Amino acid sequence: MKLSHTPRATSAVFDDPNLVSAGGLVPVLALAESAGLRDLADQHLTVPTDKGANAGLKVASLVGGMVAGADSIDDMALLRHGGMGRVFARAYAPSTLGSFLRAFTFGHVRQLDAIASRFLIALAGLTGLLGASAGPAAGDVGTDRGYALLDVDDTIIEVHGHAKQGAGFGYSGVRGLNALLATLTIAGAVPVVVAQRLRKGSTGSPRGAKRLVGDAVRTARRLLGTGHPVLVRMDSAFYGRGPVHAALSGGAAVSVTVRMDKRVKAAITTISDDAWTTIEYTDAIFDEASQQWISQAEVAEIDFTAFAAQKKIDHVPGRLVVRRIPDFNAEKNKAAGQDTLFDTWRFHAFFTTTDADVLDTVTADKTHRHHAVIEQVHADLKGAALAHLPSGVFTANAAWLVLAVMAFNLTRAAAGLTDPQLAKATTATIRRKLITVPARVATSARRVTLHLPQAWPWESPWTALFDRVSDPPSYLAA
Numbered sequence: 001m002k003l004s005h006t007p008r009a010t011s012a013v014f015d016d017p018n019l020v021s022a023g024g025l026v027p028v029l030a031l032a033e034s035a036g037l038r039d040l041a042d043q044h045l046t047v048p049t050d051k052g053a054n055a056g057l058k059v060a061s062l063v064g065g066m067v068a069g070a071d072s073i074d075d076m077a078l079l080r081h082g083g084m085g086r087v088f089a090r091a092y093a094p095s096t097l098g099s100f101l102r103a104f105t106f107g108h109v110r111q112l113d114a115i116a117s118r119f120l121i122a123l124a125g126l127t128g129l130l131g132a133s134a135g136p137a138a139g140d141v142g143t144d145r146g147y148a149l150l151d152v153d154d155t156i157i158e159v160h161g162h163a164k165q166g167a168g169f170g171y172s173g174v175r176g177l178n179a180l181l182a183t184l185t186i187a188g189a190v191p192v193v194v195a196q197r198l199r200k201g202s203t204g205s206p207r208g209a210k211r212l213v214g215d216a217v218r219t220a221r222r223l224l225g226t227g228h229p230v231l232v233r234m235d236s237a238f239y240g241r242g243p244v245h246a247a248l249s250g251g252a253a254v255s256v257t258v259r260m261d262k263r264v265k266a267a268i269t270t271i272s273d274d275a276w277t278t279i280e281y282t283d284a285i286f287d288e289a290s291q292q293w294i295s296q297a298e299v300a301e302i303d304f305t306a307f308a309a310q311k312k313i314d315h316v317p318g319r320l321v322v323r324r325i326p327d328f329n330a331e332k333n334k335a336a337g338q339d340t341l342f343d344t345w346r347f348h349a350f351f352t353t354t355d356a357d358v359l360d361t362v363t364a365d366k367t368h369r370h371h372a373v374i375e376q377v378h379a380d381l382k383g384a385a386l387a388h389l390p391s392g393v394f395t396a397n398a399a400w401l402v403l404a405v406m407a408f409n410l411t412r413a414a415a416g417l418t419d420p421q422l423a424k425a426t427t428a429t430i431r432r433k434l435i436t437v438p439a440r441v442a443t444s445a446r447r448v449t450l451h452l453p454q455a456w457p458w459e460s461p462w463t464a465l466f467d468r469v470s471d472p473p474s475y476l477a478a
Contacts, residue, residue, distance in 0.1 A: 180199060245314070
């Protein structure tokens with residue numbers, strides 16, 4: 001590809017009042033309107049003074065800007081160019097939106113959490129966001145055997161400068177703020193974020209996890225119904241009475257990595273040598289003759305009671321599932337005088353309350369290892385609206401996190417109305433194909449027409465989204 005004219009023969013003028021840079025915002029914000037985003041914010045958000053006036057319009061502006069690619073308050077100016085005023089009304093200036101966010105208190109952030117939960121439930125009802133398998137009769141699909149998988153984990157959002165309230169150095173050694181998220185995944189569907197919380201950068205991972213897990217399980221129940229089994233997966237940072245009991249109180253099962261303390265090590269030593277089963281693992285080969293995996297990794301399980309050293313009411317009976325792989329550093333450690341309890345193997349254990357008849361040892365291990373799916377959501381958010389935390393005020397950044405989650409779920413819901421493969425793409429890919437499509441606005445006979453680029457490679461999914469939102473089928477409109 002090359003220029004068709006020399007640079008001297010080419011000129012550029014920013015003078016067309018009818019162009020918009022993100023034509024895909026029209027159907028996406030129409031979907032948000034159908035799901036009641038503006039009405040929910042007007043009803044449940046009570047930010048005081050004139051800064052909180054017209055909360056619904058301001059929340060819709062912030063979410064719309066994030067869907068279009070804004071990752072800072074100044075970027076919200078992209079809502080006020082060219083013909084945007086002809087297809088959208090009341091797009092607020094960045095300074096107004098910044099003042100709105102800085103007026104938030106922690107209570108207002110919690111109100112926004114409630115709005116995000118209700119908005120997600122409405123989106124799921126309109127679009128089938130969680131897929132057809134969201135009902136209680138999902139069946140044995142994939143390794144989860146019908147479980148809805150609720151993953152909980154935190155991540156550090158790096159910040160720069162010294163004006164950010166709450167910024168600090170956490171477990172990663174990176175200066176930033178700590179975001180705790182919970183994602184819900186159904187077999188055959190993409191993950192959605194069901195709960196979120198921004199915390200100080202120096203806070204420990206489990207701080208506030210009990211409440212977040214409880215919120216996440218309740219939202220999952222409202223999305224799926226009480227008959228659908230839910231499995232909460234967490235890493236060892238969340239192995240504690242608070243998060244585990246919050247999940248169990250909500251009717252969910254848990255699968256949580258345990259720390260290798262004395263009780264866990266003692267339990268592992270009681271597993272007999274013939275209890276281990278070879279599993280599919282890194283570099284494993286399947287032997288057709290014996291119908292078995294040839295692998296260096298093995299799993300076994302044993303009955304185990306979590307928190308047995310605490311009060312009896314805190315005891316949780318379940319299974320300890322252990323995976324072992326060869327410890328190639330064992331001889332090296334011995335030579336250095338560092339004796340270990342286990343000379344040949346390295347052990348990785350997790351505690352689960354799932355039914356052994358539903359998830360056997362091998363399946364439970366495979367299901368637990370897929371917990372890393374939440375890391376992809378972390379990366380996706382950091383590549384979009386969470387590339388920055390835009391304010392020096394902590395509560396403003398906490399509100400920004402909730403809005404970013406709403407934009408993430410809205411983008412997924414919109415993509416799900418077009419093509420199942422596109423729905424599984426990253427936010428950046430969906431934005432490039434469906435959202436940031438240039439368009440020229442024309443008006444005739446009181447109708448607005450968007451003229452989009454001829455031969456746009458993703459014309460079919462864009463048109464499918466526009467048609468579904470403009471004239472939804474009866475089962476979506478119900």
